[in-house]
Amino acid sequence: MNRILTRFVSGSLRIEIRGEYAEKFLNLSLTQGISLSNIVRYDERRISADIILADIYRLRPIARASHCRFIIKRRQGLPFILARYRRRKLLLIGAVVFCIALYLASSLVLSLTVTSPYSLSQTEKARIVALAREAGVVEGKLQFTMDLEAAQEHISEELPQLSFVEVTIIGNNVLINVVKRVDVSEDDQIVACGDIVATKDGVIEQILVRKGTECVKAGDTVTAGTVLVRGYNQGGLVAASAIVSARVWYSGYGECALDKTEVKNTGKQYMTVELSWQTQIKALVWGDNTPQYQYYYQHQKSVPLVIWRNIRLPVELVITYYHEQQQDIFSYTPEQAWQQAAEAAEKNAKIALADDARIVASNLKEIEAGDRIKRARFTIETIEDIGDFSEADQQTQQQYLSLLNKENNSID
Amino acid sequence: MKNNVRKSIAGALQLPSEVVLDQVRIILTGQNSMLAENHKGIIEYGRSKIVFRINSGFVEVLGEGLTISSLQSEELSISGEIIAVCFVGEDGR
Incomplete structure (x- = not known):
């Protein structure tokens, strides 16, 4: 398996050796440290064998010394595949674009669903969905650009009658799971x-x-x-x-x-991702640090990079969300x-x-x-x-x- | 004489003789595959007969549809239908 993998990565050639002294050709190759495989004799004057791509140039003096000729019959392995795609750039670009498009399509939010262990009226569900939209959780947006925690907080703040709010993504669906506060009746109290x-x-x-x-x-x-x-x-x-x-x-x-100024959220947002080293040194890896909105508020989330269990890298990802706000001036x-x-x-x-x-x-x-x-x-x-x-x-x-x-x- | 001394040392120290005496080591798997270590090069290669040199002469492999699946400086792997493996001395016996 290892040998097959090595041959694939370094590339191999199927050569045909023609001449009366093919055995001499094989022995000289051995003395030069060139390994051959799948050696098959076709007739008295023809033998074919597989060799590693890098050894092909070393075969010329051997062929001359053994009075043989060799021709390349087939090329196989990664270098040839890469060379093929290097020539067909558009195909490669197409494949990359396809993968990106597939990833983006699977990251799109297509629907918002409100669930609860207790029954909710249509009005309550519509209100929760509207609040989620206000916080930037909107259909047609990419999942990783949305701040689910902010949406969770926003819904909790606006609807204090909810004791639990959880916003999660399952596939292309945003699931808002809520639990209403239920007061214990006087009869149930001790x-x-x-x-x-x-x-x-x-x-x-x-x-x-x-x-x-x-x-x-x-x-x-x-x-x-x-x-x-x-x-x-x-x-x-x-x-x-x-x-x-x-x-x-x-x-x-x-x-x-x-003259009164009112500030309200528009629902638009963008994010930046920074690599932070010991909370001091930061390197921007995604997005633009310069504010894109005239009025906005921002909040940050740190994601530690965990290798395994409690083994963490000293580097963490700092994601900053910028939420656009608009100021309405009323006279x-x-x-x-x-x-x-x-x-x-x-x-x-x-x-x-x-x-x-x-x-x-x-x-x-x-x-x-x-x-x-x-x-x-x-x-x-x-x-x-x-x-x-x-x-x-x-x-x-x-x-x-x-x-x-x-x-x-x-x-x- | 030299070989006898080596053989006794290998026997006494329980060392593998193919290493100490530079002898060929042949592993046959059924009738279809053969691995020879410590060979000294190919003498003859045909579909029904492969001859390779070893330290103390030659080895003739007779069969049908024989191919050398791998040929390296120390190792030779033959596949096909193997009928006989013969050791031939330097004098042809």
Whole structure:
């Protein structure tokens, strides 16, 4: 096998030796260290044999000395193949182009698929796909130019209701695997001794105790964390349960300049690959370091070159992604700016608003800030349930037990 | 005389005699292939007869459709249908 490989790499020739003293030719070749193979005699005057390409020039004096002639019948091996392709450059270029085209075609992203172990609505799927596209994961793009981690982060940031997002590539398909956050229902929770505490600052409107001992009454002002209902009653320690309605105020601030600049991602990106030696010396191996976009942000990813298991080269690949951004400049009239500021203030005020909150009053107020900017404060007054269950620690439980004992003793 | 001394040394030291005495070593694989080491050159080559020189004379290989599949300075490989291998002395016996 080794010999066949050597012959192929160095190239071999099939020669025909003609003459009466072919044996002499063979012996002289041997003395010169030329090895021959596949020696076949055709007739009295003709023998053919294979020799290594490099030995062909050494055969001339041997042929002269043995009164023989030799002619080349066949050429085989790598040097001849290369020579053939050197002459047919277009074929070689075509083969290379074909391989590159095949590689690029197999690297193209043809579809985006959203999967989840739980059912997702079409709207949710469309939203996730749209977010992936915003982050540069687009059909028709090459896989290695896309930053999947950035897309993953972008989707996670924009959809906080997802607890897990994974963007992977399988073949030509980008697979976005997501898991929605599922809240454990109250029925599934383990009930232990605990209090009802205020989750927000407010003024108590009404308190309705199911279990436990109330500590506040209507009209009291409470702050977040105040115990509203204690987790004990005459029967002993309990998990307090109550509906505590309170007036709660929310405030939101918004502003809008008459000349406003907004920055947003266009979805276009490019990358550069650098070889880094001990994080200091860097050599560019792919792409262009000079920024191609007017507005952009960049982030880097390091890929250590692992030879085997934990054996790493001191060199690592540093991939830098440049994401294009565009700046939109808006000019507003004072009325439009005020409208924008008011909307922003209302939106900000409603961020912390509970779903079950009933709005009883709201107020929009302008804050004086000069000619070029409008500022607004939006206040909302709601009535909502501010009580939340909080498990009591061992110390609190001991306190409640001692309180219970005292109360029982005083009754006796 | 010289060969006898070499032979006794090779025997005593259990050295391979083909190395010490420069003798030919022939390996026959069935009837179709033969490998000869320590040959001294081709004397005659035909489809039915190949004669090569060895240290102590000649070796005649008789057969049909004989070809030399490899010929190197130390090694000679013959393939084809081998019928007989004869050792012929310098005097032709």
